[in-house]
Amino acid sequence: xxxxxxxxxxxxxxxxxxxxxxxTVYEKRHQTIxxxxxxxxxxxxxxxxxxxxxxxxxxxxxxxFFRDIPVMExxxxxxxxxxxxxxxxxxxxxxxxxxxxxxxxxxxxxHFPFISWTNIVFCGHKIVDVDIMIDDxxxxxxxxxxxxxxxxxxxxxxxxxxxxxxxxxxVADLLL
Amino acid sequence: xxxxxxxxxxxxxxxxxxxxxxxTVYEKRHQTIxxxxxxxxxxxxxxxxxxxxxxxxxxxxxxxFFRDIPVMExxxxxxxxxxxxxxxxxxxxxxxxxxxxxxxxxxxxxHFPFISWTNIVFCGHKIVDVDIMIDDxxxxxxxxxxxxxxxxxxxxxxxxxxxxxxxxxxVADLLL
Numbered sequence: 262x263x264x265x266x267x268x269x270x271x272x273x274x275x276x277x278x279x280x281x282x283x284x285t286v287y288e289k290r291h292q293t294i295x296x297x298x299x300x301x302x303x304x305x306x307x308x309x310x311x312x313x314x315x316x317x318x319x320x321x322x323x324x325x326f327f328r329d330i331p332v333m334e335x336x337x338x339x340x341x342x343x344x345x346x347x348x349x350x351x352x353x354x355x356x357x358x359x360x361x362x363x364x365x366x367x368x369x370x371x372h373f374p375f376i377s378w379t380n381i382v383f384c385g386h387k388i389v390d391v392d393i394m395i396d397d398x399x400x401x402x403x404x405x406x407x408x409x410x411x412x413x414x415x416x417x418x419x420x421x422x423x424x425x426x427x428x429x430x431x432v433a434d435l436l437l
Numbered sequence: 438x439x440x441x442x443x444x445x446x447x448x449x450x451x452x453x454x455x456x457x458x459x460x461t462v463y464e465k466r467h468q469t470i471x472x473x474x475x476x477x478x479x480x481x482x483x484x485x486x487x488x489x490x491x492x493x494x495x496x497x498x499x500x501x502f503f504r505d506i507p508v509m510e511x512x513x514x515x516x517x518x519x520x521x522x523x524x525x526x527x528x529x530x531x532x533x534x535x536x537x538x539x540x541x542x543x544x545x546x547x548h549f550p551f552i553s554w555t556n557i558v559f560c561g562h563k564i565v566d567v568d569i570m571i572d573d574x575x576x577x578x579x580x581x582x583x584x585x586x587x588x589x590x591x592x593x594x595x596x597x598x599x600x601x602x603x604x605x606x607x608v609a610d611l612l613l
Contacts, residue, residue, distance in 0.1 A: 267564065350564060356554040362538035378532040379561030386555050388443065388526060390566040 265348040267391040268436070269382075270340065272353040272365060274397040274414040276373070277330040280305055286320055287313075300415035327364035332372050335429030342437055344375055350391065351376060354401070355383040395432065399423060410435070441524040443567040444612070445558075446516065448529035448541060450573040450590040452549070453506040456481055462496055463489075476591035503540035508548050511605030518613055520551055526567065527552060530577070531559040571608065575599060586611070 273279040280297075283305045287293040291313050299308045306317045320326055343349055351369060355361050362383055369376060382389060387401045394405055397414040402423070410432065411423040426432045449455040456473075459481045463469040467489050475484045482493045496502055519525055527545060531537050538559055545552055558565060563577045570581055573590040578599070586608065587599040602608045 350562075356542065356557050356559075359539050359542050362542070362559070363535050366532065366535050366538065377561065381532050382558060382560040382564070383532075383538070384558040384560075385553065386526075388558070388566050390564050 265346070266393060267350065268343060268347040269350045269352040269387070269389050269391040269394045269396075270343075271394075271396040271398070271401070271412070272351060272355070272369075273330075274333075275395060275412045276333055276336050276340070276351070277327075277368070278333050279327075279330055280415065282326075282330045283317070290320075291316075297415065301418045302416065304416050322358055322360055324360040325364060327358075327361045328368055330368065333429060335433075337372065339429040339433045339437070340373060341375060342433070346437065347393075348380075349376070350380045350382055350389065352382040352384065352387055352389050352391075352394075354385055354387065354398075356385045393436070395426065441522070442569060443526065444519060444523040445526045445528040445563070445565050445567040445570045445572075446519075447570075447572040447574070447577070447588070448527060448531070448545075449506075450509075451571060451588045452509055452512050452516070452527070453503075453544070454509050455503075455506055456591065458502075458506045459493070466496075467492075473591065478592065478595045480592050498534055498536055500536040501540060503534075503537045504544055506544065509605060511609075513548065515605040515609045515613070516549060517551060518609065522613065523569075524556075525552070526556045526558055526565065528558040528560065528563055528565050528567075528570075530561055530563065530574075532561045569612070571602065 270276060284295050287295055293310060295308055306314050309317065353365060355365050369381060391407060393408045395410045395412055397412045397417055399411065399420060402409045409423055411417060411425045413425060413427045426435065446452060460471050463471055469486060471484055482490050485493065529541060531541050545557060567583060569584045571586045571588055573588045573593055575587065575596060578585045585599055587593060587601045589601060589603045
């Protein structure tokens with residue numbers, strides 16, 4: 262039997278709508294409305310008013326922050342099918358935030374229960390030995406020689422030298 | 438400049454004396470003395486009396502269990518030097534136990550503070566793209582094509598077909 266190709270899928274902004282959570286948090290805690298149309302080419306913290314910009318890191322570090330993030334549209338259906346066809350791994354650069362680790366694991370168990378703990382990787386640098394990587398951060402493509410699919414997120418809209426996917430439907434069209 | 442070789446180091450039974458912790462726990466909680474000379478070729482749970490064998494998994498899952506494990510003899514000094522010479526990563530199959538994740542990260546920050554969060558990987562299957570792997574479990578060498586160093590632990594004493602290191606001093610002799 263031919264070996265299945267190994268596929269690594271990122272979490273924030275790919276499986277999980279982390280910017281959606283950011284927008285909700287700043288509206289609730291600071292009555293600050295961030296609009297998606299302000300975001301292209303920028304990081305979320307860059308569009309926050311300067312006096313509250315430092316709070317983002319604090320919130321991200323709070324236990325529970327990553328537990329209730331919405332699932333990206335279409336992610337469940339497509340990932341479930343990819344899981345059949347590929348040797349699928351979830352690879353998240355979670356290690357910077359200690360409290361995110363258990364939250365992210367529980368989140369995956371809730372929303373993608375078919376993914377085994379054996380196929381989850383939390384790391385810093387993504388030194389994974391895979392064939393295809395779906396990620397919204399090109400820094401994770403450095404030194405990676407496999408196929409790179411840049412998942413569209415506002416901050417990466419001005420980057421043009423990678424194969425791009427704009428939605429989970431486009432991932433399905435390419436990989437299924 | 439030549440690229441540094443990438444080195445992956447396991448935690449339990451390699452950096453951390455996890456069996457030492459098991460022995461202490463069973464002496465304290467069950468007045469059960471497990472002797473190192475009972476262990477060769479066996480997993481720790483196999484030498485426990487049958488009526489308390491299932492408790493091991495429960496204890497491993499308790500928050501804090503991995504926080505106070507003793508550091509293996511000689512590990513600090515050798516890893517500090519390896520860290521200069523190699524692109525060094527800590528790679529632990531921690532994902533099976535949700536509560537171990539934060540403990541293990543804090544433990545590393547306490548005992549090996551020179552290792553950045555960027556160079557820590559918690560996973561299931563060790564699908565890391567590295568040149569050398571130091572591990573006590575040969576299952577982690579499956580599909581790994583680099584240099585494998587089997588770090589001696591009681592359970593692996595009957596395995597003879599791998600390059601073996603019996604101590605951190607032997608790691609230093611080979612890699613420094």
